[in-house]
Amino acid sequence: MRNAYVDQFPTEARVIKAAFWSSFIALAIGGSLGLVQALHRTDVFRFLESPDYYTVLTAHGVLLAISFTIFFLVGVFTWAVTTSLDRGVEDIRFTWGWYAMMVVGTVLVGVTIFAGFLEEPPVVLGSELYADVLFTFYAPLQAHPFFYIGLVLFVVGSWLAGVDWFRTWWAWRSENPDERIPLPTFMVLTTTLFWYICTLGVALSILVFLLPWSLGLVDSVNPLLTRTLFWYFGHAVVYFWLMPTYILWYTMLPKFSGGKLFSDPLARVVFVLFLLLSTPLGIHHQYLDPGIAEGFKFIAMTNTMFLLLPSLLTAFTVVASMEHGARQRGGEGYVGWLTALPWRDPIFTGMALAGLMFAAAGFSGMINAGMNINYLVHNTWWVVGHFHLTVGTAVALTFMAAAYWFIPQLTGKELWNRSVALGQVLLWFIGMTFMSNAMHRSGLFGMPRRTAEPQYQGFEFEPAVGTVGEINAQVALGAVLLTVSLALFLLNMVMTSFNETSDAIPDNTFAGTLSGPEDSPAILDNLALWTAIAVVLVIFAYTLPLASIIDGGGLFGSGIDGFQLGIETGRALVLESIREVVP
């Protein structure tokens, strides 16, 4: 008898399926805009005016970094909690409620951004719809109030999703008071806790400063304060994307490899470390901000380097689990076991290659995190190359590979074509190799990010090897391969939904463990303790910097008007713009 997720939890499966499809729609739109950007910036093919590049850039960033990732994440977390606790959510209407809130928020944000393409955007609440403020939406860039309201709805929706997972766990705990928290639920709860902590910063930034400012209720804001509050959230959100990926690597990848998770206790330690350290390090994004003292930046760097520990623990645990699986399949030798892994399986191969790319991302991340060497690559295309390896591959490729397992689980229908799926994950890996490699290299010779026109007049960039044209060609080629890969993924998902239901869907199970929860200290499950320590660390890391910023520039700054992105060539205009933000 079939025992897929849809057979165990049919009502929850519908919500998760809706969340996944919301995620895929965001991926389709945001990913296509990525190709437009790459071709425009590299001057390979242009059909937009350069000012519209910033509308595309904002939509690409917000739809992929916020909507695609978090819609998929809430689906994975709901699946992980219900499966590992073996019980449904407490009230499915509440579950549909937070999902609907996130959808409304996304639509509001999306409409406001895409209004940027109109010659005459509609006037609502006294101002034109406009949101060319990029994913990093701090002042002095100012969006229409709908953009901020949409973000608030989306984030509050995710908070309520967290309440839903906690309610389910509390109900389970009342019936199982002496049981350890099952590992997948433990991972979801710790991740949710640091999400609550880090989103307080962005909530404060929007509700107290940016939204009243865009509504005209306050005349000015302190740009450095809104930047700092954004980055308080802006780095932790990276781990919010990454934790569902880790959950899949820890609880599913060993199973697909044919073995078991090497260590449940190590996995718990990793997630506790992320709860503690995800937030008090956002200032490492502000190494070049003049209003923050070097000492605070040094503390942020130290905290960031500590976070290498859980990532290295993860690399060890996941690879050890894969080796165990390979040896169960007959693999032998120091490296010969690698050939025994199921490389024909797109789910395994996609996740494994995503993990390999993440290792490269870790190395470039160390450069970003180093306070002195960061100056070399700050605000260059290097950084864009880095996060296309993290969120663009470690997260996105794992999610796509996992979708090949999840969609059959949620629908009872077999995957349309496994060969196409294998080709798709390999094509993503190759495309990202070309694109992110070229971006990293161009950052090394100072090619800037966040601009439609990266070439300065009267100045030529000098790559160590080759030419700028070759670098651009690599980026464009990579972007085309990634778009083809994306199209193949979406085709497989759509065609799968047209398949007939099948009895050949595998059971909905997690990987077993070689060393289980009985081997880990009970204190690891003390969520209140770890949350309290995480809050104390945040207070230590942020109280003095925030006090200093407010002391220096005032709570609301002075005379900072909203600023809109564009292409300006007049020197007087540029100087005037600079004077607006640098008194």
Next chain:
Amino acid sequence: MRISKGALLVVIAVLVPVIVELRTALSWFGIELSILESLGLSAVLILGLVLWAVWPPNGDAEAEPSSSN
């Protein structure tokens, strides 16, 4: 075949980053390759890999792939 078709595809994919950066690495040793030379070298590497993979192990054309997948 010595390895499965899936594994061969994966090895070729993993070879891509090596090929892309081979040109940079060779330049450290004073070997400057043009794009065409790089593409030619890449083609030789991939062809060599494919030939190795499809060549029957021990010259036995009926031999099974050594990989278990």
